[in-house]
Amino acid sequence: MSAGPAPRRDLSLDPFVQDAAERIRQAAAAGVVLIPRGNSTRDAALRAHAGEALALGAYAGIVQHTPTELVVTARAGTPLRTLVAALAAEGQRLPFEPPLGDPRATLGGAVALGTSGPARPYRAALRDALLGVTLLDGTGTLCRFGGEVMKNVAGFDVSRLMAGSYGQLGAMLEISLRLEPCPEVTQTQALACDLDDALARMPALAARPGALTGLAWLDGQLLARFEGGAVEVALDAAAAGGETLPPPVADNLWSTLREGPLAPLAGEHLWRLALPVDAPVWALPSARWAVDWGGGRRWLSTTAPDAAVEQALSAVGGHGLRVAPSVRRSPQPGALRALEARVAGAMDPSGVFAHGAAPGEAD
Amino acid sequence: MDRHTLAQALARAVPGLEVVATPEALRPFESDGLTALRQLPLVAVLPDRVEQVQAVLRFCFEAKIPVVARGAGTGLSGGALPCEAGVLLVLAKLNRILEINPMRQCARLQPGVRNLAISEAAAPHDLFYAPDPSSQIACSIGGNVAENAGGVHCLKYGLTVHNLLAVTIVTVEGDLLTLGGPTLEAPGLDLLALFTGSEGLLGVVVEVTVRLRPIPAQQEVLLAAFDSIRASGDAVAAVIAAGIIPAGMELMDKLAVQAAEDFVHAGYPRDAAAVLLCELDGAPAVLAETRERVMAVLRAAGASSITVSDSDEARLRLWSGRKNAFPAVGRLAPDYYCMDGTIPRRYLGEVLDAIAARSEAAGLPVANVFHAGDGNLHPLILYDANTPDGVARAEALGNEILALCVAYGGSVTGEHGVGVEKLDAMCSQFAPPELARFKALKAAFDPEGLLNPGKAVPTLARCAELGGMHVHHGQLPHPELPRL
Numbered sequence A: 001m002s003a004g005p006a007p008r009r010d011l012s013l014d015p016f017v018q019d020a021a022e023r024i025r026q027a028a029a030a031g032v033v034l035i036p037r038g039n040s041t042r043d044a045a046l047r048a049h050a051g052e053a054l055a056l057g058a059y060a061g062i063v064q065h066t067p068t069e070l071v072v073t074a075r076a077g078t079p080l081r082t083l084v085a086a087l088a089a090e091g092q093r094l095p096f097e098p099p100l101g102d103p104r105a106t107l108g109g110a111v112a113l114g115t116s117g118p119a120r121p122y123r124a125a126l127r128d129a130l131l132g133v134t135l136l137d138g139t140g141t142l143c144r145f146g147g148e149v150m151k152n153v154a155g156f157d158v159s160r161l162m163a164g165s166y167g168q169l170g171a172m173l174e175i176s177l178r179l180e181p182c183p184e185v186t187q188t189q190a191l192a193c194d195l196d197d198a199l200a201r202m203p204a205l206a207a208r209p210g211a212l213t214g215l216a217w218l219d220g221q222l223l224a225r226f227e228g229g230a231v232e233v234a235l236d237a238a239a240a241g242g243e244t245l246p247p248p249v250a251d252n253l254w255s256t257l258r259e260g261p262l263a264p265l266a267g268e269h270l271w272r273l274a275l276p277v278d279a280p281v282w283a284l285p286s287a288r289w290a291v292d293w294g295g296g297r298r299w300l301s302t303t304a305p306d307a308a309v310e311q312a313l314s315a316v317g318g319h320g321l322r323v324a325p326s327v328r329r330s331p332q333p334g335a336l337r338a339l340e341a342r343v344a345g346a347m348d349p350s351g352v353f354a355h356g357a358a359p360g361e362a363d
Numbered sequence B: 001m002d003r004h005t006l007a008q009a010l011a012r013a014v015p016g017l018e019v020v021a022t023p024e025a026l027r028p029f030e031s032d033g034l035t036a037l038r039q040l041p042l043v044a045v046l047p048d049r050v051e052q053v054q055a056v057l058r059f060c061f062e063a064k065i066p067v068v069a070r071g072a073g074t075g076l077s078g079g080a081l082p083c084e085a086g087v088l089l090v091l092a093k094l095n096r097i098l099e100i101n102p103m104r105q106c107a108r109l110q111p112g113v114r115n116l117a118i119s120e121a122a123a124p125h126d127l128f129y130a131p132d133p134s135s136q137i138a139c140s141i142g143g144n145v146a147e148n149a150g151g152v153h154c155l156k157y158g159l160t161v162h163n164l165l166a167v168t169i170v171t172v173e174g175d176l177l178t179l180g181g182p183t184l185e186a187p188g189l190d191l192l193a194l195f196t197g198s199e200g201l202l203g204v205v206v207e208v209t210v211r212l213r214p215i216p217a218q219q220e221v222l223l224a225a226f227d228s229i230r231a232s233g234d235a236v237a238a239v240i241a242a243g244i245i246p247a248g249m250e251l252m253d254k255l256a257v258q259a260a261e262d263f264v265h266a267g268y269p270r271d272a273a274a275v276l277l278c279e280l281d282g283a284p285a286v287l288a289e290t291r292e293r294v295m296a297v298l299r300a301a302g303a304s305s306i307t308v309s310d311s312d313e314a315r316l317r318l319w320s321g322r323k324n325a326f327p328a329v330g331r332l333a334p335d336y337y338c339m340d341g342t343i344p345r346r347y348l349g350e351v352l353d354a355i356a357a358r359s360e361a362a363g364l365p366v367a368n369v370f371h372a373g374d375g376n377l378h379p380l381i382l383y384d385a386n387t388p389d390g391v392a393r394a395e396a397l398g399n400e401i402l403a404l405c406v407a408y409g410g411s412v413t414g415e416h417g418v419g420v421e422k423l424d425a426m427c428s429q430f431a432p433p434e435l436a437r438f439k440a441l442k443a444a445f446d447p448e449g450l451l452n453p454g455k456a457v458p459t460l461a462r463c464a465e466l467g468g469m470h471v472h473h474g475q476l477p478h479p480e481l482p483r484l
Ligand SMILES: Cc1cc2nc3c(=O)[nH]c(=O)nc-3n(C[C@H](O)[C@H](O)[C@H](O)COP(=O)(O)OP(=O)(O)OC[C@H]3O[C@@H](n4cnc5c(N)ncnc54)[C@H](O)[C@@H]3O)c2cc1C
Pocket: A035, A036, A037, A038, A039, A040, A041, A042, A043, A044, A045, A056, A057, A076, A077, A080, A098, A099, A100, A101, A102, A104, A105, A106, A107, A108, A109, A110, A111, A112, A113, A114, A115, A166, A167, A168, A170, A171, A172, A173, A357
């Protein structure tokens, strides 16, 4: 005898969803642009886009967490910190270590921004862990892509497309994520060295299979984090050398790297760069650096003009996001931009979500 | 255009292009791994340079001729089935490994490179390419991208989509476009994720950059025998629930175990109702620790015996039964039909029981051999295509099994793709709004529908005809039937 499968939830019966759908349909008909919003904690960083807010922050709560399955489904408005705490209570966590931001910052906002933290090269990117998304598309129609299973190649992978989509493809309502068990042991080794030395040492550390889940350089220290079973962590940490940091000190450093390790001084621009790990360190005026992802992500605060940074980026095939004083990303090739616009149009035929918050985001 | 005219026009338009245009020479291309479906293309072309791929697509775009891409033709859903009035674009000759970069832990590949060849080329650098479909000696990386292929080690190391950095495609217009790049993060929409698993509908892959990983120090496999299929399925869920992610966890039921034993003598217990293969990797001391934990979970879940490989030779022998399970089962009946549904792992035991009951009711044996750790079932339905209603009965049982997967919150395909085979099943998993978005996404890449037309996404009309198939609000298609 069995319980049989749990019945599928029907979100179309939910009054909140019905209202949001109606709002989208009306806006589409009236030619009004809508910006899906969680709790708007990132508002200050965005220019005032021409568009009305579609507030989704109130659509909150964990819908289903089956610890034995290592999967959670939560409403998009669930505060990320609430979710993380609920998972931790069951000894589980998000594999992509996202920035947690303001206490009110939502899961939907995190998925829409698509940012992954220090563990990204070793465990998972946000999009890797994304299993399913239920959303209202640009016609105000409820669509469910993916689900709660690990493998699913039926239809195009729209769920993963939502990661980093900046609210341009639809209003996310429910999000399903793959989880991982919290490790038994976490240990961070530190070695005082300069940036060039750190970058030279990183490949050897990354070449060793095992418990490595973080490889960074911050404030003159090379940091290597190991997580897993006690035996494996002890072995790998010993092989890495350096000194073992006290756990509270180490936790603090990794959360700094996760949330953004540099604050720009007057006259500086702050960049988050994605580079090949073997990219050299650029000589730029008054540059301050922090390095994550074994050299693959670098934070740069500099008085150098944007053009100098962009030129250095294109020389190594990297990408940059200027985070401050205002958000600006390096431009995409034209053919890709055109295709992206057509893809957005496929999800949102009338352009009700075409608020332009992502591509240029210029001042 | 007739075959001869098209062949000549293509040869003229694309200098140096190998064009195949006689029915005899086209015969090897008439089907992929789903051999029940056969169709000769008008012509097949085998470019050996990327510029030729572009030129072929430009030509076909101008002339409005459909194009079906083909890698190694091992697909199991008819994805590479040719189009009667179209060109079959075979990427097999573009098979060069362009770069192995140990510092960046990545490899740049042409689309026709065989999956196994990547790990072989990376091995001198102590690196490997993790996704390892059972077809890895033959299947191509281009086909892997198009199907988002999985394998035994995907439980720990992820599917194809998790191991890609960049894919360069030729668009339907013949233009080159790179999705992703050499870095772990790229600006803009994640078109690389959207493209992965798109079954040749959105563009033709001409270059792939994959991530490589350090080879683990040591590997070993545990073989656990169970007295019931239900207990074995529950054991898989119990290992995951204990917070252990093995490198792989594969299940075989009695029918599959016996067939494999007869075929390769892997040393499996013939009397077991099910056998669970669990691979662990790591340094020796780490293995010892994990082994103890896994064995405790398996015993608690009712394992009647556990064998641990004590050498690489023993490990490979234990795997040989699993690796040869499909051909082994193939010897049990004139034909078999391989399903590919996925379900949440906690329902494994329950759904396996339900499949057994349906198999008995249909009078068709079903062997199960599958990626249990990922909840990815491969029920192999044994039948005889030469009996009058053989194919129809097998298909009916197959669709029943897939509807069951959907009802349990799963998917009709975990790794083999929809192709032409699962078009009807798609109607049970998706409602018209999602299908409408899929159609629109297809049109964003290929407005005139020339790339692999008629595959992967069913028309709304087709689903409307099937009508009752859609699982509504979690109700099974036949609520009147007693549940197990
Ligand atoms: C200046 C600044 C920069 C930041 N940069 C980042 C960053 O790069 N990465 C990061 O992870 N965190 C960043 N954060 C932290 C950020 O606050 C959180 O990531 C948070 O998740 C945003 O949640 P929110 O609900 O406040 O989102 P909001 O500020 O309401 O929205 C943020 C973005 O997500 C979209 N969005 C929100 N909810 C939905 C939904 N349900 N459906 C569709 N789209 C939706 C919006 O359209 C918008 O593009 C930043 C914070 C600040 C103050």
